[in-house]
Amino acid sequence: MRKRVLAIVAAAALTLPLPASASHGGVHITTPYPGVTVQPGSSVTFDLSVSGPPGRRAALRVTREPRGWRAVLRGGGFVVNAVTTARRARTVQLEVEVPSEARPGSYRLAVRASSGGASDTLGLSLRVGGAGEGAGSVELETEFPTLQGAPDTTFTYDVQLRNNTPQEGMFALEATGPEGWNVTATPSGQEQASTLSVAGGETGSLTVSADPPDDATAGTYELQLRATGGGQEATLELEVEITGNYSLSLSTTDERLNADVAADRPTEVPMVVVNNGTAPLNGVELSATPPTDWRVDFQPRVIESIEPGGRAQVIARVTPSDQAVAGDYLLTMEARTGETSESIEFRTTVKASPVWGFVGLLLIAAALGGLGWVFRRYGRR
Numbered sequence: 001m002r003k004r005v006l007a008i009v010a011a012a013a014l015t016l017p018l019p020a021s022a023s024h025g026g027v028h029i030t031t032p033y034p035g036v037t038v039q040p041g042s043s044v045t046f047d048l049s050v051s052g053p054p055g056r057r058a059a060l061r062v063t064r065e066p067r068g069w070r071a072v073l074r075g076g077g078f079v080v081n082a083v084t085t086a087r088r089a090r091t092v093q094l095e096v097e098v099p100s101e102a103r104p105g106s107y108r109l110a111v112r113a114s115s116g117g118a119s120d121t122l123g124l125s126l127r128v129g130g131a132g133e134g135a136g137s138v139e140l141e142t143e144f145p146t147l148q149g150a151p152d153t154t155f156t157y158d159v160q161l162r163n164n165t166p167q168e169g170m171f172a173l174e175a176t177g178p179e180g181w182n183v184t185a186t187p188s189g190q191e192q193a194s195t196l197s198v199a200g201g202e203t204g205s206l207t208v209s210a211d212p213p214d215d216a217t218a219g220t221y222e223l224q225l226r227a228t229g230g231g232q233e234a235t236l237e238l239e240v241e242i243t244g245n246y247s248l249s250l251s252t253t254d255e256r257l258n259a260d261v262a263a264d265r266p267t268e269v270p271m272v273v274v275n276n277g278t279a280p281l282n283g284v285e286l287s288a289t290p291p292t293d294w295r296v297d298f299q300p301r302v303i304e305s306i307e308p309g310g311r312a313q314v315i316a317r318v319t320p321s322d323q324a325v326a327g328d329y330l331l332t333m334e335a336r337t338g339e340t341s342e343s344i345e346f347r348t349t350v351k352a353s354p355v356w357g358f359v360g361l362l363l364i365a366a367a368l369g370g371l372g373w374v375f376r377r378y379g380r381r
Contacts, residue, residue, distance in 0.1 A: 027052040027085070028120050029060075029113040031094075035125040036166055041100035042231075044166050045200070046124060048073075048092045048111065052085035056115045060092065063121065064110035070097040071109060085115070094124075102128045137164045138171070140227055140236035148241040151216040151278050155240050157208040158188070161227055163198040171196050171229035175208050177240075178221050182211040185225055196227070210240055217308045218244030218279040244279025244308070246339035253313070258347040264322035269346070271314045273335050275306040281337050286314055289332040293321035296331065324350045 028051045038044050050058055059082045065071045073080050075092045083090040094111060109124040139162040147155045163169050172195050175185035187196045188205040198204035208225055223238040251257075253270040261267040275281045284303040288296035297317040306312050316333060327350055334343035 027056070027058050027113050027115040027118045029111060029122045030089075031122060031124070034123065035127070037127045037129045038098050038166070040098055040102045040128060042167075043095060043097045044126070045168075046094040046096070048094055048122065049089040050083050050085065050092060050113050051089040052113075052115055052118075054086050056085045058083050058085055058090075058113045058115040061112050061114075062094070062109065063112045064108060065096075066102075066107045066109070068099045068102075069107070069109075071095070073111070096126065098126070098128065104128050138162065138169070138227060138229075138232040138234040139164065140225060140234045142236065142238070145237065146239040146241065148243060150245055151212050151214050151242055152245075153212075155210040155212075157210075157238055159185075159206050159208055159225065159236065161196060161198055161204045161206060161234070163200055163202055163204070165230060165232060166200045167230065168197065168199045169230035169232065171198065171204075171227040171232075173206060174226045174228075175210075175223065176226075177210055177223045178212075180213045180216075181221070181223075182209075183223055184209050195229075208238065210238075212240065212242060215278060215308075216242050218242050242278070245277045246279055246281065246337065247275075247277040248281055248284070248306075248335055248337070248340055248342050249274045249276055250333065250335040250342045250344055252346075257344060258349070259318070261318055261320050261348045261350055263320050263324040263350055266317045266319040267348075269316040269318060271316050271333070272311050273303060273306065273314060274311045275308055277340070278308050279339075280308065281306040281340075283337060284312070285336050286316075287334050287336070288316070289334075290318070291321070291324075291329050291331060293323065294329070294331065295319045296333070318348060320348070320350055326350050 030049050031046050033046070036044055050060070052058055060073050060080065062071045062073065072095045073092055074095060075083065080092060083092060096109065105128055107126045107128065109126065110121055112119055112121045140159055141162070142157050142159045144157065147157070149155060161171060173185040175183045177183035185206055185208045187193050188207050196204045196206055208223070210223055212221070219242055221240045221242065223240065225236040225238060227234045250271065250273055253272050259267060259269055273284055282305050284306060286298040286301055290296045299315045299317065303312045320329070329348045329350060331346050331348065332343055333346055334341060
């Protein structure tokens with residue numbers, strides 16, 4: 001009885017079909033994405049994997065394609081019609097060109113791999129969509145679209161280009177900014193290149209560099225990055241916030257730093273404050289450090305605002321002490337804001353009062369008159 005059961009089991013096993021790899025040497029052809037949506041006039045590439053027993057020759061052929069379409073098998077840069085199988089699957093690309101006149105709808109293709117008596121057929125479906133459908137997109141993005149700094153800073157943005165289309169694209173890069181700015185866009189690590197190649201479904205890195213003029217005033221400036229290629233276009237808006245620098249100068253209108261003055265009499269000295277920085281100067285306050293008992297008044301004493309490159313006129317009224325004797329005196333004048341300041345030394349020369357000159361002349365005349373009177377009165381004795 002036991003022998004009869006074993007015989008029945010063995011007979012049943014012989015009637016069952018064996019796996020292809022065992023019975024016919026086994027050849028298989030697959031692709032991760034057998035169905036895609038495309039646009040008229042576009043092209044799509046399928047990555048095909050061909051596997052089988054190592055060392056076998058597997059012939060490849062496109063057995064079905066729509067009329068007017070073009071399908072080509074490529075491998076290693078060549079047009080191929082066969083591969084040699086190995087332990088790991090061989091990769092072949094099927095390039096399909098969709099005619100520009102293709103109407104919306106579903107289309108089928110087929111690729112057959114055969115080796116000896118074994119074969120395998122892979123069916124592919126392509127759906128031709130309407131305007132914009134299935135064409136994919138290209139996107140530009142950055143983690144930090146706004147940067148801040150002084151005018152002497154070079155601003156650098158790290159940008160990612162996402163190619164959401166099914167095919168590799170060569171994208172021309174263009175970056176623009178305000179007049180006088182030097183703005184460039186290059187693939188990361190390539191300072192001279194102006195194009196970036198990104199495979200379908202992959203992401204590429206690029207760098208945008210913006211160098212503003214040294215005299216750029218404080219404010220917000222807009223930059224634009226554009227990537228075009230393969231019938232696609234993507235743009236990205238970037239911003240630079242110039243914080244500006246603060247600098248001012250103080251001088252007289254004729255740039256002379258000396259003046260003649262008289263004791264206890266005011267002398268007006270025209271002065272000018274210039275904004276040499278790139279940011280507005282607000283609340284510019286004028287002050288002076290004069291000799292003891294001297295007085296210096298400014299009109300105005302506080303300047304509300306001076307724009308970059310602008311200037312403001314000021315009158316300094318210098319009044320020496322009424323006890324000032326003739327000679328040279330040094331005083332310090334200063335213009336100050338919360339961010340910067342500038343001071344100058346101003347030399348004044350006090351002249352003797354003309355009253356004392358008249359008094360001296362009168363004394364001399366009186367002395368001469370007295371001597372004359374003495375000679376007239378006592379001369380004969």
